Structures are given as structure tokens and as C-alpha cells.
Amino acid sequence: MAPLRIQPMPTYMDIHEIPGGITADEVAKAHAHDAAVEGKYGVHYHKYWVNERAGKIFCLCEAPNAEAAMQVHREAHGQTAEKIIQVEPDVADLFLGGSEVNSAGAVLLPGGAADARDPGIRTVLFTDIVESTLLTQTLGDDAAMELLQIHDSVVRDALKALNGREVKHTGDGIMASFVSAAAAVRCAAQIQRGLAQRAGEQSNHPVRVRIGGAAGEPVEHGNDIFGSTVQLAARLCSHAEPEQIVVSSVVADLCIGKGLMFRPLGEVSLKGFDRPVHAHSVEWSA
Known part of the structure; x- marks a missing residue:
């Protein structure tokens, strides 16, 4: 039995x-x-x-x-x-994250002051390889896989450096979570710089990505954890131009005083959202 x-x-x-x-x-x-x-x-x-x-x-x-x-x-x-x-x-x-908890059961803020409580706000980033399907059709599976591996390596190096957590691989990109909005934005910029550097080393078929980011709380309007935040980050990623980083106004606000530069994009219409969303482009340079 x-x-x-x-x-x-x-x-x-x-x-x-x-x-x-x-x-x-x-x-x-x-x-x-x-x-x-x-x-x-x-x-x-x-x-x-x-x-x-x-x-x-x-x-x-x-x-x-x-x-x-x-x-x-x-x-x-x-x-x-x-x-x-x-x-x-x-x-x-x-x-x-695998959170440290104090004796009262409160989750502590990673890297924060002693006994600083974690409010649960996370910034979610999406990367998306530009024209990934066309690259596969044009170059073949093996060459396209090599480009994907370049993307994965650059993104994961940046996540490690900026304390990001990979949530999942989407097939042609990566979704990641950050405690710090500023760290998420710096990570996105490092990814773009890293891929630009790799493009100079292999100019035939450079890997270009668009990146989107949004910040929010674990329980919001939907029935999935960070559901609204994930949806917004994904839509902002789709809205971004190649080599552009587009984030929500909440992310930009959380980065005030952090030495990061944003360019307002005004209100943008996104699929799945009833109202236009205020968005910002992150200023970065190679």
C-alpha cells in the first residue's frame, strides 16, 4: 500500500x-x-x-x-x-526574498538600519529582446540561442551586482524584483550599457533590449501577488523603444534624490489599462 x-x-x-x-x-x-x-x-x-x-x-x-x-x-x-x-x-x-524576521514576526528591510521594517514595496523589471522571433528566423536556432545567452549573462551579472532577484525567464527576456527602486533603475542602465559593450565586440548581430519597470505592493487590485505591478511593468516594457528604459511615475518618485535622471514621457496608453499612465524614460549612456 x-x-x-x-x-x-x-x-x-x-x-x-x-x-x-x-x-x-x-x-x-x-x-x-x-x-x-x-x-x-x-x-x-x-x-x-x-x-x-x-x-x-x-x-x-x-x-x-x-x-x-x-x-x-x-x-x-x-x-x-x-x-x-x-x-x-x-x-x-x-x-x-528570503526575508529576515525579527522576534515579533516583522520582516526586516534588507540592507536597512537595525530593525528597520520592510514595507513590502517591490520594483519589478522586465527585459525583452528586440525582434527575438525575427532573429531566430534569420539566424537559426543555434545563433539565436547564443544571443539569448549573451542577454542572460549580462542581465544576471547586473542583477547580482544590484541585489535583484530573478523571478522568471520569459523566453526572450527576464522578470526581476528589487527591494530598492533606485537599484532597479541602476540595474536597467547597467544592462543597457553591458549589451552596448557586447554589441561593439560583435557588431554583426547585436543584442538590443527594451526594459520596463513599475513599483507596487504585494496585494493590490488583482488576485495575483504583485499582479498589477507585474502587468504595468510588462506593458511599459512593450511600450519602450529598443535600448530604452521606461518606468512608472511611482518608480521615478521613489528615486528622487538618488542621482538618477529621468525624462517625462507624459501620459501613455497601455493595453489592459483603462486610463493613460504617466511614464518616464531613464537617461543612460554607454
Whole structure:
């Protein structure tokens, strides 16, 4: 008789919005109250991300179902979540990172000051090789694969240098996540410079990419983790010209005072978005 396979419980992430903001101590106390009652419902709240000024908390837990997770909050402190979504643990880790957690359960900001809380905001970048299908048709599979390997090498070197996390390979590009918006923009510029340098070494068929970036929170309008942010970054990437980096206004705002240069593009219309989006082009030079 085959041994029974125990299925892991689903993983959920929720968002709480507290008007007027919230303190780290208040969130820590609420999390402790969750821990005191979660066993009754077969739930385990692992950790949370908190943006004190914005009054937003994102909790990650394992639970039999979403209602059980909500019931823990309801009984523990009455602060029920505005929204809860089911997430794949490995996908959440790719976006948010293998986070260090303090004794209260708060995720700490990587590279930040001691005990600085991570607000959960991430910047997502997409790269896209220009005319990748045409390159394959023109050069053949082997030569096109060599160009893809050049792209992958340059992008991954830049991610390593700027603390980016590769989320997935899209076939003709890479999606990556960053804690720092400024690091994401610097990474994008390094990718363009690296490919420009490689183009000088093999001028016959240079690898050219367009890059798009957007920043946001893990639980937004859709039902996927960072769903709206991913969609916007992908659309901005598609909107970009070859060798151009286009980012959302949120990314540009997060980079104020970081010594980075942007050129406003005004409002751009993007597929899947009801309203035009303010976009900026990143100024970079080889």
C-alpha cells in the first residue's frame, strides 16, 4: 500500500489598511494576539510586512482556507483584512526574498538600519529582446540561442551586482524584483550599457533590449501577488523603444534624490489599462 501523501496547506497573503498609519508596536501586539488563537483554526501566521506611515500591513500565513485565516484576525483583535489572496510560497519568496524576521514576526528591510521594517514595496523589471522571433528566423536556432545567452549573462551579472532577484525567464527576456527602486533603475542602465559593450565586440548581430519597470505592493487590485505591478511593468516594457528604459511615475518618485535622471514621457496608453499612465524614460549612456 502506497504511503499517504500529506498535502501542504494553502498559503495566503492579506492586506490591512489602517487610516492615519500604525506603529510597529501596535502591529507586533496584533501579531502576538494572532499567534495566541491561530491554533484553534489550524492557521499559522508566519510573518508580516508593515508600512507604518501608509498604515498598511501584509500578513503571510498557512491556513485550511481564507475564511479560517480571516477568523483568526477577527477573534484575535478585530482588525480583519481588506483583501486576502492565495499565493504560491515559492513565487512569494522570489518577489519578496528570503526575508529576515525579527522576534515579533516583522520582516526586516534588507540592507536597512537595525530593525528597520520592510514595507513590502517591490520594483519589478522586465527585459525583452528586440525582434527575438525575427532573429531566430534569420539566424537559426543555434545563433539565436547564443544571443539569448549573451542577454542572460549580462542581465544576471547586473542583477547580482544590484541585489535583484530573478523571478522568471520569459523566453526572450527576464522578470526581476528589487527591494530598492533606485537599484532597479541602476540595474536597467547597467544592462543597457553591458549589451552596448557586447554589441561593439560583435557588431554583426547585436543584442538590443527594451526594459520596463513599475513599483507596487504585494496585494493590490488583482488576485495575483504583485499582479498589477507585474502587468504595468510588462506593458511599459512593450511600450519602450529598443535600448530604452521606461518606468512608472511611482518608480521615478521613489528615486528622487538618488542621482538618477529621468525624462517625462507624459501620459501613455497601455493595453489592459483603462486610463493613460504617466511614464518616464531613464537617461543612460554607454
